[in-house]
Amino acid sequence: MVLPFKHEPFTDFKAEENRKAFEDALKQVQGELGREYPLVINGEKIYTDDQLVSTNPANKSQVIGSVAKATKEHVDQAMNSALEAFQAWREWTPAERADILFKAAAIVRRRKHEFSAWLVYDAGKPWDQADGDTAEGIDFLEYYARQMIELGKGKALNDRPNEHNTYIYQPMGPGVTIPPWNFAFAIVCGTVAAPIVAGNPVLLKPSENTPVIAYKLVEVLEEAGLPKGVLNFVPGDPEEIGDYLVDHKDTHFINFTGSRATGTRIMERAAKVQEGQQFLKRVVAEMGGKDTIIVDQDSDLDLAADAIVNSAFGFSGQKCSACSRAIIHENVYDEVLEKAIALTKKLTVGNPSEENVYMGAVVNQKQFDKIKDYIEIGKNEGVLAYGGETDHTNGYLVYPTIFKDLDPKARIMQEEIFGPVVAFAKAKDFDELLEIANNTEYGLTGAVISNNRAHLNRARYDFHVGNLYFNRGCTAAIVGYHPFGGFKMSGTDSKAGGPDYLQHFLEAKTVSEMF
Numbered sequence: 001m002v003l004p005f006k007h008e009p010f011t012d013f014k015a016e017e018n019r020k021a022f023e024d025a026l027k028q029v030q031g032e033l034g035r036e037y038p039l040v041i042n043g044e045k046i047y048t049d050d051q052l053v054s055t056n057p058a059n060k061s062q063v064i065g066s067v068a069k070a071t072k073e074h075v076d077q078a079m080n081s082a083l084e085a086f087q088a089w090r091e092w093t094p095a096e097r098a099d100i101l102f103k104a105a106a107i108v109r110r111r112k113h114e115f116s117a118w119l120v121y122d123a124g125k126p127w128d129q130a131d132g133d134t135a136e137g138i139d140f141l142e143y144y145a146r147q148m149i150e151l152g153k154g155k156a157l158n159d160r161p162n163e164h165n166t167y168i169y170q171p172m173g174p175g176v177t178i179p180p181w182n183f184a185f186a187i188v189c190g191t192v193a194a195p196i197v198a199g200n201p202v203l204l205k206p207s208e209n210t211p212v213i214a215y216k217l218v219e220v221l222e223e224a225g226l227p228k229g230v231l232n233f234v235p236g237d238p239e240e241i242g243d244y245l246v247d248h249k250d251t252h253f254i255n256f257t258g259s260r261a262t263g264t265r266i267m268e269r270a271a272k273v274q275e276g277q278q279f280l281k282r283v284v285a286e287m288g289g290k291d292t293i294i295v296d297q298d299s300d301l302d303l304a305a306d307a308i309v310n311s312a313f314g315f316s317g318q319k320c321s322a323c324s325r326a327i328i329h330e331n332v333y334d335e336v337l338e339k340a341i342a343l344t345k346k347l348t349v350g351n352p353s354e355e356n357v358y359m360g361a362v363v364n365q366k367q368f369d370k371i372k373d374y375i376e377i378g379k380n381e382g383v384l385a386y387g388g389e390t391d392h393t394n395g396y397l398v399y400p401t402i403f404k405d406l407d408p409k410a411r412i413m414q415e416e417i418f419g420p421v422v423a424f425a426k427a428k429d430f431d432e433l434l435e436i437a438n439n440t441e442y443g444l445t446g447a448v449i450s451n452n453r454a455h456l457n458r459a460r461y462d463f464h465v466g467n468l469y470f471n472r473g474c475t476a477a478i479v480g481y482h483p484f485g486g487f488k489m490s491g492t493d494s495k496a497g498g499p500d501y502l503q504h505f506l507e508a509k510t511v512s513e514m515f
Contacts, residue, residue, distance in 0.1 A: 002098075005143050005480050008109070008135040011116075013127055013356060022127060025113035026353060029121060037067045037215045039074055039235070042081035043228030046074070052208050052235055057124030057361040058351035058395035064122050067211040070234035072244050075203065078232035079250050082174035082201035085229030090171045090199045094152030097197045098145035103224035104193075105141035108134065115185060115216065122213045123184040124360040124395075126352040129315045132476070136186035137217075139479035140497065141193050147502050148197045162515045169506040171199025172282070175253035176245045178266075181363055182318045184210035188217055190479075190496055191255045192231065195505040196221075200252065201230045205245060209363050211235045238262075249274040253282040253505060257320075260416070260442075260489050263287035284504050286484075286491040288320045288416050289444030291474050292437040294459070295336050296430060296450035297329040303471060304328075304449040305339035311447070311473035312422035313347060313400045316359050318367075320490070321445040321467070321475040325413055326424045327436045333426040337404055340424075341386045344400050351395060361395035362419055368396040371419030374412055378403040381410040382423060408436045416442070430455050438464050443487030447474040466493050 011018050038045035048068040056062040070078070089097075108115055112134050119130035157165040177191045188206060195202050206214030218233045234241070242262075246254055246269045256266050263285040270281040293311060295304040311323035328336050350357040362368050372390050378401075379388070387401035404424040406413050412423050427433045430452075437446055446465040450456055456470050466486035467477060477484040483498020485491060495501055 002146055002149060005146050007478055007480065008138040008142075010128070010135055011112075011131045013131075019356070022113050022117070025117040026120065028114060029117040030353070033065065033121065034063050035065050037065055037212060039068045039070050040218055040231070040233035041074060041078045042085070042232070043222075052211050054122055054210065054212050056121050056353060056395070057363050058353060058397070060395055062121075065212040067215065067235050070205075070236040070241055072241060074234055074236075075241055075244055075248065078203050078234050079174060079248055081229040081232055082203060083250060085201045085227060086171070086173055089201060089227060089230050092199070094148045094197075097199060098148050100221065100224050100226050101141045101145035101193055101197050104220050105138050105145075107220050107223060108138050108141070112138070115213070118213045118216060119185055120352050122210045123181060124352065124363060125315060126358060126360050127356045130352075133183055133186045136183070136479060137189035140186065140190035143480045143497060144190070144193050144197050144502060147499065151502055151506065157510070164513045164515065166511045168509050168511065169198075169503070170509055172505060172507055173252040173279075174201045174203065174250055175255065175505070176203045176205065176248075176251050177255045178205050178242075178245070178258065179207065179214070180257045181207035181209035182315065182320075184213045185217065187257050188214045191257065192217065194502055195253065195255060196226070196230060198502050198505040200505055201232070203232050203234050203245060205241065206233075206235050208235065208237065243269060246270055247272075247274060249277040251281060252279060253284065255284045255505075257286045258288075260287045263491060282504060284492055284494045286320065286486070286494065286496070287489060288418075288442065289486060289490050290324050290414065290416055290440040290442040291321055291445045291465070292325040292327055293323045293447045293449065293474055294433045294437055294463075295326065295328045295332060296433065296448065296452055296455055297331040298452045299332070299449040300451070300471070301332055301336050301339060304336050305343055307447060307449060307473040308336070308340050308422065309343045309347075311475045313344065313359060313420045314475060316362050316398060317420040317422075318362060318418055319475055321477065322418075323422055323447070323474050324417060325437075326422055327433050328424060328426055329433065330426045330428055333424070337385065337402075337424055341402060344386055344402060347400055349397060349399055359400065359420065361397050364396060365392070367418065368392055368398065371398050371417060371421065374415075374417045374419070374421060375401055378412045378421065378423065381412055382406040385424070387420075408439055414440055430458070434459065434462055438462075441489040444490035445469070445474040445486065447472060464488065466490065466495075
């Protein structure tokens with residue numbers, strides 16, 4: 001009997017025993033830093049001279065690990081391995097495949113602090129954010145296992161006299177998973193586990209920023225009993241192997257999370273039928289956002305300020321769901337801004353591998369420079385209300401930054417920054433609040449803080465985002481509770497962690513038999 005899905009609880013770091021346990025995990029992982037990690041193709045570990053080097057974003061001189069880099073030849077080997085593995089893996093029952101995920105979830109759960117500690121070092125995540133990342137990875141493994149067992153039963157159809165009809169799902173074939181660096185364990189888990197439990201081998205190309213934690217998942221699935229060739233680990237330079245993975249004639253699907261530019265490039269390339277290709281490729285893409293919290297004049301202003309600050313600055317705003325824009329009714333604008341600044345002043349910034357801070361560093365020099373440039377743009381477009389400081393002496397620190405009095409069409413109101421920068425703008429009524437909220441090319445998440453039921457009911461349909469939250473922040477979707485994915489240029493609205501997600505990696509088949 002399979003128990004109902006239950007969300008993995010978060011760790012309370014206010015408890016002394018939990019803090020001590022996590023500090024011990026950090027020390028354990030610190031002792032393992034600097035190792036080399038291989039490619040994994042058909043279960044074989046392959047080391048290369050050319051490597052990706054992961055460093056701690058908060059201490060850029062600290063090497064987390066060096067990971068082998070795949071070439072196009074390695075991609076071909078991995079795809080051949082996946083094609084061979086597919087013949088047997090597709091014959092496993094949904095329950096048997098699900099059992100691998102259940103075992104993997106149990107392994108990670110027993111070592112939860114260890115995996116979170118790797119996220120602190122490899123991705124620069126503060127403790128709470130790292131713990132949530134690991135918990136979400138466990139949730140993906142557990143949830144998709146249960147979903148596959150249900151889909152394995154097929155769907156009911158009507159029968160006519162002397163005719164029996166069945167509707168079943170079957171796997172598609174090998175595909176490619178390209179996850180991001182910001183949820184370096186959770187999204188790797190979700191984007192790998194879903195196609196695999198559906199019966200499809202995967203070529204995993206992790207982010208070049210966070211390859212070490214991705215390798216740890218490969219180890220877990222291997223320990224859980226995943227057959228050789230079902231998951232092939234091919235980290236590498238996107239410019240060298242990215243297009244090649246997408247274009248490959250045997251790539252049945254591309255499961256991607258990342259930027260709008262890369263996502264649309266993948267969509268374009270995947271649409272082209274290659275020589276020898278006998279199917280249409282599917283693309284599942286989550287491509288970012290420019291997310292807005294609306295604050296109505298009839299609302300809890302303390303709640304509004306808290307929602308904005310935590311949604312904007314959690315993990316230094318490095319979330320596609322982060323609040324990048326706060327649109328406030330003019331009657332409460334000044335008060336909400338004042339409360340938000342007061343809360344922001346209390347936030348701590350530092351190196352999470354050394355202390356339990358609210359914010360760590362941004363991921364790398366490129367992001368640091370990009371965010372710094374946007375801060376300068378913001379100074380020209382609006383008024384710097386708080387913050388604006390940066391420091392890359394030891395790590396890539398960007399302090400929480402608030403701009404006020406922005407024009408809705410300003411660049412920092414329209415372009416994805418992916419850093420701890422939030423822009424405030426005012427509106428005269430709810431019509432204008434909604435109009436500004438909808439004026440970007442993105443449509444991922446949004447929130448409305450209001451006690452006006454008529455306004456909430458209107459926003460339910462007229463606020464054009466895939467994940468809409470009332471009277472809470474616009475981040476922190478939980479698997480099985482808040483299926484995640486957006487409209488417009490935020491992606492294919494594939495709803496990760498939801499009941500429809502696995503069907504992107506399955507082919508529905510109707511079988512009709514006459515008697």
